[in-house]
Amino acid sequence: MAKLQLWLLILAGLSGALAQEDLYRKVFIFRTDPSEAYVVVKPEPERPLQNFTVCLRSYTDLSRPYGLFSYATKAQYSEILLFKPKPGEYRLYVGGEFVTFRVPSSHMDWEHVCASWESATGIAEFWVNRKPLPRKGLRKGYSVGAEAVIILGQEQDAFGGGFDFYNSFTGEMTDVYMWEYGLSPGKMRAAYQSLPLPPCLLGWRNLQYEVRGDVVVKPRLRESLII
Template identity: 40%
Template sequence: MRFEPILVGLCSMQMARYIVWFVIITGCIAQEDMDRKVFLFPKETATSYITLKPEQSEPLKKFTVCLQSYTQLTREHSLFSMANSGTESDNTFLIYLKPPNYCMVYINQEEIRFRIDSEVLELKHTCASWDSDTGVVQLWINGKAYPRRVSNKGFTILAPYSIILGQEQDSYGGGFDAKQSFVGEISDVHMWDYVLTFEDINNVLSNVKNGNVVSWKSLWYESKGEVFVQPKLQCTSWGYSTRQYYPCS
C-alpha cells in the first residue's frame, strides 16, 4: 500500500510525457478569433505557410474568397492557393499577383489574367468569385470590380481540398517554391460557398460580413514554419477615390 503514491506519480509523469509528445507531433492547430490580427510572413521561404481548415468540405460549384494583404514584394507571389487530391490537383483555385499590374485567377488550371491598377505599398483588399452555372469569374480589388471573364462552366471542385496561405501549391498540400512565396501581412480571410453581390462586397469591406466556409473571426488553421500572429497596426476606410488610415483599436 505504501507504494501506491509512487506508482500514481510515475503514471502521472508518463502521461505528461505522452501529452507533450502529442502536442509536438500534431503541430500547432488552433481555432481563433483573428479580428484585428494578421498573419506575418517575415521572409522568403518554401517551408513557412498557413493551412486553413474549412468549416465544411463539400464539393464547390460556386464560391467567393476575400482577403487583405500588405507587402513590399515586387516579384510574383501567391495570395490564396487551393488544391484538391485528384489528378492535376494544383491550381484548382489560385489568386496570384504579378506586380504591379496583373492579378491572375486560376480555375481548374486555367489562367484568367486581369490587368489591375498599380498600387505600391498600399493595403490591398482582394475578392474573387466563380460560378459554375455560368462560368463567370469576377475580381474586386479595394471595392473596384474589374471586367468579368468566363472559365470552366459546369466544373465542380471536388473535396477534399487543401487551402494554403503563404505558398503556391504545385501538388496537394506541397510542391512549394520560395520564389512564389508571400512575404508580408495577410488578414481578414473569408470564403463563402456562393457568389457575393455588390452589397455583400461593401459589407465585407466594412468588416460586417463573415464567411461560411472560412471565417476570419472563427478561424481553424495550422501554422508551419516561421509565421507569426500579430496585432493589426493600421485599419482603413475603403473609399472609391480616397482612403484614410487610422490605428486599429
C-alpha cells in the same frame, strides 16, 4: 464521417494541432523572403463547389510573383488559386486554368481583393478595394473538388506541398474569408469595409489554422487599414 476522417489524416500528415481564434484586428506576418513558411487553414468543403467567393487583404512590397490563397485537391493542385505574377496583375485559377485581371497600382498600400466564380455561366468576378473589374469567363460547367488542403502564402504544386519558395508571399495578410456562393455587390463592399458578413466556409473571426514556419500573428497597426 469518412470525409472527416480523411481530412484529419491529411492534416495530421501536414502538421500538429490546430488553433481556433477570432483574429479580428490581427494579421499574419510572413517575415522572410523567400520563405518556406505558410499557414494551413480549415475547414475544407464537404462537397464539390459549383460557386465560391474568396476575399482577403494583403500588404507587401514584393515585385516578384507570389501565391496568396491555394486550394488543392489530389486530382488538381490549382483547383482554386489566387496568384499575383507582378505588380498590377492578378491571376484567378479554377480547375487548373486561369484568367488575368489587371489592377491599379497600390503604391505600397493594403489591397483588398475578392474573387468569385459560378459554374453555371463560368463567370469570374474580381474586386479590388471594393471596385469590380470587367468580368471574364472561366471553366463553365466545372465542379471544384472537395477534400482539399487550403494554404495561405504559398502556391501548391502538389497536394499539401511542392512549393516554389520564390513564389512565396512575404508581408502581411488579414481578413481571409471563403463562401460556397457568389457574394452580392453589397456584400463585396461590406467585406472591404469589415462589416458583418454572412455565414461562410472559412472566416477570419473563427479561423481554424496552423502556422508552419516563420509566420507570426500580431495586432494590426492602426494606420494600416483606412476603411
